[in-house]
Amino acid sequence: MSELLQRLPYARFLGLEGRVEEEVLTVVMPFADKLIGNPLLPALHGGSTAALLEMTAIAQVALAYPRLRLPRPINVTVSYLRSGRPVDVLARAHISRAGRRVAHVLAEAWQEDESQPIATLVANFLLDDSNE
Numbered sequence: 001m002s003e004l005l006q007r008l009p010y011a012r013f014l015g016l017e018g019r020v021e022e023e024v025l026t027v028v029m030p031f032a033d034k035l036i037g038n039p040l041l042p043a044l045h046g047g048s049t050a051a052l053l054e055m056t057a058i059a060q061v062a063l064a065y066p067r068l069r070l071p072r073p074i075n076v077t078v079s080y081l082r083s084g085r086p087v088d089v090l091a092r093a094h095i096s097r098a099g100r101r102v103a104h105v106l107a108e109a110w111q112e113d114e115s116q117p118i119a120t121l122v123a124n125f126l127l128d129d130s131n132e
Helices: 002-007 009-014 046-064
Strands: 017-021 024-029 036-038 072-080 089-098 102-110 119-126
Touching: 002 009, 002 017, 002 046, 009 046, 024 046, 036 046, 046 072, 046 089, 046 102, 046 119
Parallel strands: none
Antiparallel strands: 017 024, 024 089, 072 119, 089 102, 102 119
């Protein structure tokens, strides 16, 4: 799954790494100073957290439907639940429903404690098997 993330320029910029264990994908965003949005706290930039969640959702859909083109987002909503501290962030996504053309995906990002997410994502992705 890391090969897919390496094809996405912003995923490379963020240093995202994918790990699949027992068919569960976890994407890790290693901490780097460039991810700080508020140096006074210091807190992670919300854009990096949102990008982690969206790319985790895309990777989960691509893992579930490997024959399709890269899923394209229709709509994405991110809820920020708490400030991200300057440590690694992990994320997982779950496809809650998928039809022939659209997949509905939920994702969560956390740091040390999975039960305390720092942000969540709800998104719909277009599933396209055309070669255009």
